[in-house]
Amino acid sequence: xxxxxxxxxxxxxxxxxxLAKALSVSxxxxxxxxxxxxxxxxxxxxxxxxxxxxxxxxIFIYEEELK
Amino acid sequence: xxxxxxRTIKYIVFGILGSIMFVFSEIFQYIDTFWGGMGIGFxxxxxxxxxxxxxxxxxxxxxxxxxxxxxxxxxxxIAEKARSMTFYYFILIESISIIILRMLHYNQASFIIxxxxxxxxxxxxxxxxxxxxxx
Numbered sequence: 001x002x003x004x005x006x007x008x009x010x011x012x013x014x015x016x017x018x019l020a021k022a023l024s025v026s027x028x029x030x031x032x033x034x035x036x037x038x039x040x041x042x043x044x045x046x047x048x049x050x051x052x053x054x055x056x057x058x059i060f061i062y063e064e065e066l067k
Numbered sequence: 068x069x070x071x072x073x074r075t076i077k078y079i080v081f082g083i084l085g086s087i088m089f090v091f092s093e094i095f096q097y098i099d100t101f102w103g104g105m106g107i108g109f110x111x112x113x114x115x116x117x118x119x120x121x122x123x124x125x126x127x128x129x130x131x132x133x134x135x136x137x138x139x140x141x142x143x144x145i146a147e148k149a150r151s152m153t154f155y156y157f158i159l160i161e162s163i164s165i166i167i168l169r170m171l172h173y174n175q176a177s178f179i180i181x182x183x184x185x186x187x188x189x190x191x192x193x194x195x196x197x198x199x200x201x202x
Contacts, residue, residue: 020135029141038141 002061006034008052023047075120078113085109154191158184 009019016034020027023044032038040048040060049056088106091097122129136142161184168177 024135024138026135026139026142029139032141038144041140044140 001039002036002063003033004059004061005030005048008054008059009034012052019051022051071120071124075117078116078120082110082113082117085113154187158187 009016016027016030020030023030025044029038033040045056045060049059052059085106085108088098088102089110090106092100092103092106119133123133124130161180165177165180165184168174168180
């Protein structure tokens with residue numbers, strides 16, 4: 001799953017540390033999400049969407065898995 | 068706060084128990100030195116945990132970092148993945164050990180490891196069934 005987290009965060013001028021604090025996760029989690037190494041739970045995805053006042057699908061882009 | 072208090076009491080009791088084991092083993096020599104070693108282990112673990120609990124109560128930054136570390140979903144995911152990998156490799160190592168020990172005629176050790184694998188698999192299947200009904 002791709003995401004626009006880094007792009008949106010940079011647009012809003014928020015650093016990883018502050019975003020991590022606001023979401024009660026570690027900075028490494030934010031970094032992993034941005035790099036696409038880790039997909040968030042639905043709960044964290046909602047938290048992120050709420051934080052940016054956006055819809056989940058505007059941040060996270062679902063891609064069909066290749067079989 | 069009650070959780071911290073109960074944990075503090077638990078580790079103090081743990082530490083005292085370790086000290087008693089050490090004294091009775093190493094000083095009075097009433098019990099085997101194995102228990103003395105275990106007692107020292109208890110004392111060290113208790114001391115580390117008590118220091119951590121003290122820091123948690125008195126250092127806001129440390130408390131915040133610890134809370135995030137414990138609740139961070141990626142951290143939990145990694146821990147679960149690591150446990151799963153440990154189980155997988157442990158079963159693999161045990162299976163290879165059973166064959167090697169049998170070839171070297173260490174039959175008793177081979178049997179003990181076989182029973183251990185059986186017990187692990189039974190616990191795995193019981194956990195699987197329980198979780199299957201739960202979720």
